[in-house]
Amino acid sequence: AQKVTQAQTEISVVEKEDVTLDCVYETRDTTYYLFWYKQPPSGELVFLIRRNSFDEQNEISGRYSWNFQKSTSSFNFTITASQVVDSAVYFCALSEAYRNTDKLIFGTGTRLQVFP
Amino acid sequence: EPEVTQTPSHQVTQMGQEVILRCVPISNHLYFYWYRQILGQKVEFLVSFYNNEISEKSEISDDQFSVERPDGSNFTLKIRSTKLEDSAMYFCASLWRGHTDTQYFGPGTRLTVL
Numbered sequence: 229a230q231k232v233t234q235a236q237t238e239i240s241v242v243e244k245e246d247v248t249l250d251c252v253y254e255t256r257d258t259t260y261y262l263f264w265y266k267q268p269p270s271g272e273l274v275f276l277i278r279r280n281s282f283d284e285q286n287e288i289s290g291r292y293s294w295n296f297q298k299s300t301s302s303f304n305f306t307i308t309a310s311q312v313v314d315s316a317v318y319f320c321a322l323s324e325a326y327r328n329t330d331k332l333i334f335g336t337g338t339r340l341q342v343f344p
Numbered sequence: 345e346p347e348v349t350q351t352p353s354h355q356v357t358q359m360g361q362e363v364i365l366r367c368v369p370i371s372n373h374l375y376f377y378w379y380r381q382i383l384g385q386k387v388e389f390l391v392s393f394y395n396n397e398i399s400e401k402s403e404i405s406d407d408q409f410s411v412e413r414p415d416g417s418n419f420t421l422k423i424r425s426t427k428l429e430d431s432a433m434y435f436c437a438s439l440w441r442g443h444t445d446t447q448y449f450g451p452g453t454r455l456t457v458l
Contacts, residue, residue, distance in 0.1 A: 261445065265449075271433060271451070271452055271454075272450075272451045272452060273449040273452075275446055275447075275448060275449075278445065278446050321387075330375060330392075330445065331389040331392055331400060332377075332379070332387075332437075332447060333389070334387040334388070335386065336386045337386055
């Protein structure tokens with residue numbers, strides 16, 4: 229069965245600290261996609277990154293970086309030099325390629341609070 | 345940049361009433377979705393729609409929920425006989441099955457059932 233686990237319910241940091249949000253997934257499929265979405269206090273879901281299961285190369289986008297490790301079924305997200313505007317709930321999600329629907333299976337989210 | 349839009353932003357209804365939530369997906373997208381997020385909880389898949397028919401429906405959506413694409417642009421979610429536990433944020437998403445394969449979400453409709 230497919231599942232996404234975000235064990236950290238809430239993380240609080242002070243501005244400029246680095247923070248890593250953990251994501252562990254389960255799937256029986258060999259082809260799948262992993263995502264991170266940000267949900268700021270305004271409530272919308274903002275797409276951050278998509279990764280397919282054949283691409284384990286880490287990615288960096290500005291202060292954001294992602295570490296995908298198939299050996300541990302993890303897709304962790306690091307924010308470097310956090311800012312107050314990073315305060316949000318972050319969701320990791322999985323979709324499996326064999327399904328025609330590409331539905332997303334979300335984790336329970338990690339609430340990040342960045343204090344000035 | 346194209347975006348998914350949803351109306352209304354907030355809907356209040358009485359228990360037992362029917363509501364219709366509306367979405368306008370990104371124009372060249374082919375796959376459409378509804379998700380639900382009960383306050384403080386995770387986002388849950390409800391239903392997916394492709395080629396004018398439902399492609400998958402979750403256990404939680406059952407017969408109470410139905411979807412339609414009445415014209416070339418709108419995508420609706422109808423909730424019959426609303427219950428208190430239907431109070432949630434409902435998100436529409438769309439996807440163009442191509443090299444991007446990323447679902448883009450609308451801003452959501454907050455449904456409050458009294």
